Amino acid sequence: MNMFNRSAAFVFGASLFLGSAAAQAGGTVEVLHWWTSGGEAKAVGELKKTFEAQGGKWIDSPIAGGGGDAAMTALRARVMAGDPPTAVQLKGPGIQEWAKEGALNDVDDVAKKENWDAVLPPALAGIMKYDGKYVAAPVNIHRVDWFWANPQVLAKVGASMPTTWEEFNATADKLKAAGITPLAHGGQPWQDATVFEVVVLGVGGPDFFQKALVELDEKALTSDTMVKSFDQLRKLRGYVDPSFSGRDWNLATAMVMNGEAGFQIMGDWAKGEFLAAGKRPGTDFLCAPAPGNGYILNSDSFTFFKVSGADRLEGQKVLASEIMSPAFQETFNLAKGSIPARIDVPMDKFDSCAVKSHDDLAAAIAANSLVPSMAHEMAIPRTIRGEFLDAVTNFFNSDMSSADAVKALVEGVKRAQR
Amino acid sequence: MPTRRRPAQWIEPHLPKLVVSPLFAASLFFVYGFIAWTLYISFTRSAVLPSYEFAGLIQYERLWDTPRWYVAIANLFIFSSLFMAGCTVIGILLAILLDQRIRIEGTIRAIYLYPMALSFIVTGTAWKWILNPGLGLEHVIRGWGFENFRFDWLVNPDMAIYTVVIAGVWQSSGYVMALFLAGLRSVDDEILKAAAIDGAGPIRTYYSIILPMVRPVFLSAFIILAHLAIKSFDLVMALTGGGPGYATDMPATFMYSFAFQRSELGEAAASAVMMLVTVIAIIVPYLYSELRRTGR
Numbered sequence: 278m279n280m281f282n283r284s285a286a287f288v289f290g291a292s293l294f295l296g297s298a299a300a301q302a303g304g305t306v307e308v309l310h311w312w313t314s315g316g317e318a319k320a321v322g323e324l325k326k327t328f329e330a331q332g333g334k335w336i337d338s339p340i341a342g343g344g345g346d347a348a349m350t351a352l353r354a355r356v357m358a359g360d361p362p363t364a365v366q367l368k369g370p371g372i373q374e375w376a377k378e379g380a381l382n383d384v385d386d387v388a389k390k391e392n393w394d395a396v397l398p399p400a401l402a403g404i405m406k407y408d409g410k411y412v413a414a415p416v417n418i419h420r421v422d423w424f425w426a427n428p429q430v431l432a433k434v435g436a437s438m439p440t441t442w443e444e445f446n447a448t449a450d451k452l453k454a455a456g457i458t459p460l461a462h463g464g465q466p467w468q469d470a471t472v473f474e475v476v477v478l479g480v481g482g483p484d485f486f487q488k489a490l491v492e493l494d495e496k497a498l499t500s501d502t503m504v505k506s507f508d509q510l511r512k513l514r515g516y517v518d519p520s521f522s523g524r525d526w527n528l529a530t531a532m533v534m535n536g537e538a539g540f541q542i543m544g545d546w547a548k549g550e551f552l553a554a555g556k557r558p559g560t561d562f563l564c565a566p567a568p569g570n571g572y573i574l575n576s577d578s579f580t581f582f583k584v585s586g587a588d589r590l591e592g593q594k595v596l597a598s599e600i601m602s603p604a605f606q607e608t609f610n611l612a613k614g615s616i617p618a619r620i621d622v623p624m625d626k627f628d629s630c631a632v633k634s635h636d637d638l639a640a641a642i643a644a645n646s647l648v649p650s651m652a653h654e655m656a657i658p659r660t661i662r663g664e665f666l667d668a669v670t671n672f673f674n675s676d677m678s679s680a681d682a683v684k685a686l687v688e689g690v691k692r693a694q695r
Numbered sequence: 696m697p698t699r700r701r702p703a704q705w706i707e708p709h710l711p712k713l714v715v716s717p718l719f720a721a722s723l724f725f726v727y728g729f730i731a732w733t734l735y736i737s738f739t740r741s742a743v744l745p746s747y748e749f750a751g752l753i754q755y756e757r758l759w760d761t762p763r764w765y766v767a768i769a770n771l772f773i774f775s776s777l778f779m780a781g782c783t784v785i786g787i788l789l790a791i792l793l794d795q796r797i798r799i800e801g802t803i804r805a806i807y808l809y810p811m812a813l814s815f816i817v818t819g820t821a822w823k824w825i826l827n828p829g830l831g832l833e834h835v836i837r838g839w840g841f842e843n844f845r846f847d848w849l850v851n852p853d854m855a856i857y858t859v860v861i862a863g864v865w866q867s868s869g870y871v872m873a874l875f876l877a878g879l880r881s882v883d884d885e886i887l888k889a890a891a892i893d894g895a896g897p898i899r900t901y902y903s904i905i906l907p908m909v910r911p912v913f914l915s916a917f918i919i920l921a922h923l924a925i926k927s928f929d930l931v932m933a934l935t936g937g938g939p940g941y942a943t944d945m946p947a948t949f950m951y952s953f954a955f956q957r958s959e960l961g962e963a964a965a966s967a968v969m970m971l972v973t974v975i976a977i978i979v980p981y982l983y984s985e986l987r988r989t990g991r
Contacts, residue, residue, distance in 0.1 A: 346955040346956055349955065350955055353743070353744060356744065357744065357745075371743075374742070374743045374958065375743070378743065378744055464850070464938055464939055464940075465936065465938065466938075466940070466941070469940075518829065519828050519829065519847060519850060520827050520829035520830070520847075520849075521850070522849065522850035522855075522935070522938055522939045523823070523935060523936050523938050523939075658958070659743075659956065659957045659958045660742070660957050660958055660959055662957075663952070663953075663956065663957035663959070667762075667763055667941060670938070670939075670940040670941065671762075671941065673940065674852045674938070674939040674942065675852055675940065685762070692757055692760055695753070695757060
């Protein structure tokens with residue numbers, strides 16, 4: 278029967294026959310995502326290719342707009358209508374939110390068979406699990422705490438890459454005196470929050486970050502360290518140019534590229550901008566981890582929703598296994614600019630910044646200094662993250678005192694938890 | 696024969712009702728049905744998905760405990776009062792000036808009316824560039840040698856809301872002008888001549904005679920401007936994105952970010968209900984007094 282189907286498909290090349298043959302081989306998946314531009318679209322195309330190579334049927338549901346807000350709205354409607362997609366680009370505590378609603382399937386038998394626990398960083402594995410079972414599979418790891426710099430600009434003031442915030446401030450003061458914008462920044466709440474969490478890591482260290490921004494410990498949130506973090510953020514406010522409001526992050530990256538600005542504090546998706554402009558790491562731009570001896574983790578993942586029917590369940594399992602295969606992790610991340618979520622993938626095809634990221638990740642796992650990103654929805658639910666964004670962006674755009682900012686933040690977190 | 700004619704006889708008087716009923720049913724469901732649904736959701740703990748368990752007034756308590764909501768409310772009042780006043784005053788002035796039987800009136804009228812043909816997204820984006828201190832007006836005037844010129848409202852949290860007013864007024868005052876111009880043109884020439892014979896100057900003629908006569912135009916202008924102001928979302932999104940910080944947040948953008956970015960459906964529904972109540976509180980008494988005055 279199978280033989281007949283395959284030869285028939287071969288002869289006719291008809292999608293109907295191909296489809297039914299495929300259904301038995303690799304199952305069907307419908308994938309909801311918002312990777313629609315440039316390197317991201319290419320990266321998800323790689324996933325589609327590998328999945329189809331296994332004989333599966335891939336139904337693509339890209340929903341662009343609003344940084345995923347539109348896709349989330351569509352997802353909500355689909356789940357309520359009882360027709361969820363097989364896999365959704367969904368990350369962080371968002372996974373737990375949906376799991377709590379009982380909307381997810383687990384793929385734990387695949388994960389057990391392939392021993393995901395051994396190849397994923399423990400902090401990331403915890404986020405992928407609900408009730409001890411894997412309900413999502415990570416495709417990549419982005420590091421958030423990076424300094425990106427223009428070496429020619431740094432050379433003008435005779436500075437090297439700073440390793441502490443004091444050094445950063447000193448270099449920034451020199452740049453400012455030389456008439457160069459020290460920090461390229463875009464005034465959007467998520468960018469403000471990105472800078473904020475990098476500052477918190479540098480001022481308080483990974484343990485403090487974990488307590489304050491992940492566990493939301495009130496003592497940590499109201500501590501002097503938090504006030505000091507806001508003080509440093511206030512200093513950074515003085516290093517941005519006057520028209521930073523509302524600027525997109527990639528335009529800020531372009532300022533560093535063109536030598537208009539010295540630094541940008543941004544996750545390693547910024548590297549994609551440099552590379553796309555034909556710049557080489559080490560000579561045209563520099564990457565270095567921000568102070569704090571930690572590693573702020575951001576990771577995209579596919580979450581598996583509660584589908585039924587043998588065909589779709591099969592597709593879900595094949596997709597899960599596919600996502601976690603070392604070959605896919607390599608091709609996907611070469612296209613997207615991140616590093617593989619699996620720590621055992623060879624890094625020889627990656628650039629020096631990615632290799633640095635990978636080495637630091639291993640070191641951070643060993644030293645227990647790996648922390649999930651607050652600004653990028655890895656650490657805390659969106660409701661509480663929203664309060665952080667409000668408090669931080671309001672502080673950054675006003676002359677509020679650090680103590681008042683801490684107070685506003687704590688009140689916001691309490692309100693969101695109410 | 697009569698049996699065959701009966702359906703036709705029945706249909707004829709009921710035809711208008713039949714034609715309108717699908718529309719009526721659709722609007723009953725999609726407008727009032729969803730208003731009722733939103734109202735109910737605002738009394739629940741709905742987060743990422745709607746839940747239907749009644750939870751009392753908790754979402755309203757949380758809403759009125761959120762500093763950002765107060766910013767949104769204050770902005771709505773600043774924006775809508777200045778926007779409506781600005782559009783009306785500029786619209787009337789332009790209409791009166793155009794009413795002086797000037798040359799190439801048609802061309803000028805079209806120029807003033809054109810902004811209305813743009814969407815608020817286009818207006819917002821264009822003004823974002825014009826008002827950006829590093830690219831637009833400030834940059835140009837400094838380039839002319841006025842080094843101390845400052846116009847950074849767009850990036851100044853205290854002033855940013857006024858840039859939304861500027862862009863909004865630019866967009867909509869031409870339309871108000873057209874409304875008033877039509878009104879002015881409908882005033883009988885005899886009355887103007889009578890006023891001139893009585894020795895009334897042009898200012899007095901307009902202020903005491905013509906403007907009171909075009910009173911219904913004020914109603915139309917008010918209603919159109921008020922709903923533009925209250926539902927303003929796209930202009931803010933395109934011009935400031937709600938920023939700097941959340942300094943230009945409006946109830947509509949507040950609701951969007953709570954519902955779609957923060958998984959707070961309940962609190963977002965509560966803010967939507969507050970918006971609805973605001974609209975009702977403003978529009979209904981005004982409509983009532985105006986419609987009663989015109990005797991309907």
